[in-house]
Amino acid sequence: MPVVLIVDDEEDLLLLCRNLLTREGFRVVTARDGEEAVWVLRRIMGQGTLDLVILDIMLPLRDGVEVVRFIRSQKNIGKVPILALSAVSDADWKIRTIEEGADDFLAKLFSSRELVARVHALARRVEKERDSGPMPKARYDLGDLVVDTYRYETRIDGREIRLTPIEFRILVYLVSHEDVVIRREELMKVLWGESWEVDEHNLNVHIWALRRKLGEKSDSPRFIETLRGTGYRFRSSALARMQEGAGKPASSV
Known part of the structure; x- marks a missing residue:
């Protein structure tokens, strides 16, 4: 069962995303701020695997860009797909987040269908890479x-x-x-x-x-x-x- 970490400080949105993805067959882990996200990520690195991160950019204690930077600096989870969420429409935030390593970006408010579609697209990419093996050496x-x-x-x-x-x-x-x-x-x-x-x-x-x-x-x-x-x-x-x-x-x- 694929494991997804969802990080968001909005309780209603966190619950919505968790319920949606649980119904889609994912095992969901949650965090409510940037510090808790890093703590959860450290636990995951020591105990299991991680298949996807859904991450709000505007987080308390440590913003989402810092969390993206942390993920990409870790050997065990450095290549995990990251779907960034933001209520901020500022293009600079989007560019900065993607520059640091987010794979996809979804603006709030999004539809349930759109979230599920983006998650499945990233999950299929991971599955395809696993089936095809590592990148050809060259x-x-x-x-x-x-x-x-x-x-x-x-x-x-x-x-x-x-x-x-x-x-x-x-x-x-x-x-x-x-x-x-x-x-x-x-x-x-x-x-x-x-x-x-x-x-x-x-x-x-x-x-x-x-x-x-x-x-x-x-x-x-x-x-x-x-x-x-x-x-x-x-x-x-x-x-x-x-x-x-x-x-x-x-x-x-």
Whole structure:
């Protein structure tokens, strides 16, 4: 039975989410503030497994972004999917949360159907990864950029950069299809499975956060090219030189 941790300081919402997911076949653990969430996470790391975290961002004692950061820093649970919740519509909060490692973001007030759909999409992704086994081992040496799935590392100019699990998966997929245009729909299926309940804007934010960490400039993408209305392409050095020589600047997110 998959285990879900729900963290929210609103008692009614916590109860609603717990009842919904219990009926869907999940075992639910709860916490009501950021400090309690970290305490529960430490207990889970020592005693069992965790399959998903649903986390309110505006929490007392320790906010949700700090909890996301804590989860991603832990070896045992560092790759667990995180669905962030927030009543705040400020885009900066969403970007900051996803940059720190949240996989998906759901604004309050959401419908029961939407919550269940998002949870199942993330759960299917975890199940698919378990069935297919670990990520194929490979090392991509691309001049200034090195992507190493053996060590789960990304380096630019010899300096390691910290990517979230979903950012790393995006980068590996694009790099392994070098110079091939990857449609947005294909990338969303790779990341979230066959569910069409995922907000496309979340993909935009993940790509934006990844490119920012890679040192991309909005007017001159170094690695990831955006083809508006189509998708993305990881540019090889040869392709980049060809485009620059032809005077065709790439578009950007």
